[in-house]
Amino acid sequence: MAESAIAHDHGVSHGAHASSTGLSNNKMGMWMFLGSECLLFGGLISTYMLYRGRVSSGPQPNNIFDIPFTSVSSFILLMSSLTMVLAVSSAQRKDDRNTNLWLTITALLGATFVGGQVYEFTAFYREGLGFTTSLFGSSFYALTGFHGVHVSVGIIMLMALVGMNRNNRIPGDKAEVVELIGLYWHFVDIIWIIIFTLVYLIPS
Amino acid sequence: MSTATTHEEATENHEVEHHGLSDKQYIVIALILAALTAIEVSTYYVDFGPFFMPTLLILMVIKFVTVVSYFMHLKFDNKIFSYLFYAGLLLAIAVYCGFLATFKFFLKQG
Numbered sequence: 001m002a003e004s005a006i007a008h009d010h011g012v013s014h015g016a017h018a019s020s021t022g023l024s025n026n027k028m029g030m031w032m033f034l035g036s037e038c039l040l041f042g043g044l045i046s047t048y049m050l051y052r053g054r055v056s057s058g059p060q061p062n063n064i065f066d067i068p069f070t071s072v073s074s075f076i077l078l079m080s081s082l083t084m085v086l087a088v089s090s091a092q093r094k095d096d097r098n099t100n101l102w103l104t105i106t107a108l109l110g111a112t113f114v115g116g117q118v119y120e121f122t123a124f125y126r127e128g129l130g131f132t133t134s135l136f137g138s139s140f141y142a143l144t145g146f147h148g149v150h151v152s153v154g155i156i157m158l159m160a161l162v163g164m165n166r167n168n169r170i171p172g173d174k175a176e177v178v179e180l181i182g183l184y185w186h187f188v189d190i191i192w193i194i195i196f197t198l199v200y201l202i203p204s
Numbered sequence: 205m206s207t208a209t210t211h212e213e214a215t216e217n218h219e220v221e222h223h224g225l226s227d228k229q230y231i232v233i234a235l236i237l238a239a240l241t242a243i244e245v246s247t248y249y250v251d252f253g254p255f256f257m258p259t260l261l262i263l264m265v266i267k268f269v270t271v272v273s274y275f276m277h278l279k280f281d282n283k284i285f286s287y288l289f290y291a292g293l294l295l296a297i298a299v300y301c302g303f304l305a306t307f308k309f310f311l312k313q314g
Binding site: 021023027028031032034035036037038039041042043045046049050067068071074075078079081082084085086089179182183186187189190193194196197198201202 | 230233234238245247248260263267268271272276282284285288290291292296297300307
């Protein structure tokens, strides 16, 4: 009875290793990792907030940002969260075909976002904003660059997951593995929600 | 028969709880998030006056909490996961508010 109650508790995945909390250790580890990532991005965002007005040379933030372009990028990343949650939903239904489809679409949307970021960085560099041009430039590239690296790592994980799923080589509970990658992906989305508002939409 | 039906119902309930929402509901949430993003972007074109900053900050928080609660399933998962994540988030906010306030203080002194 007690075991049944624990097994039906939220957060327990079928096939997950038993733990003293009755919860999946993998999922617990992922949430702890994401909690610690808040501190990393908190540091980068607050550094940007402190230095965004410190422009000794080079372009000012308000003169360089292309809001319509970044809005489209933000929308693409937001929609990738929808395709990711649909992949998790398919994995929980043990629908491998749709899981792979949604994971691939998510990776493509992520790649589009990263491509947009590379284009944006190139355009900014051509307009005179290098990494060492000003404190604004350094903190901006560090913050958005770190986020871009996180998205790129997410894309690699998604494609690896698709490959492993096709070859039926995902160890343990497949749905849980997809859910864990999904948690990471949604995290990079929520960080962008903050960056888009604080960095791009609120003028310095 | 009755036991089997009860078991099936329990399994169905468990599935609903485990999945959180249906695919259609996820799409509705994504559309709401897209609409909120459109309102955010509109602040760039339309003058919101004194409501500019509060509107953006409130929309940002709503979008953040919506993704965490529904897409990341935190609303339906065990509370321990919420404590782990929000503890990290609140610690980050507290530390960096203190950090920014300290810098502000020293800049004023200088």
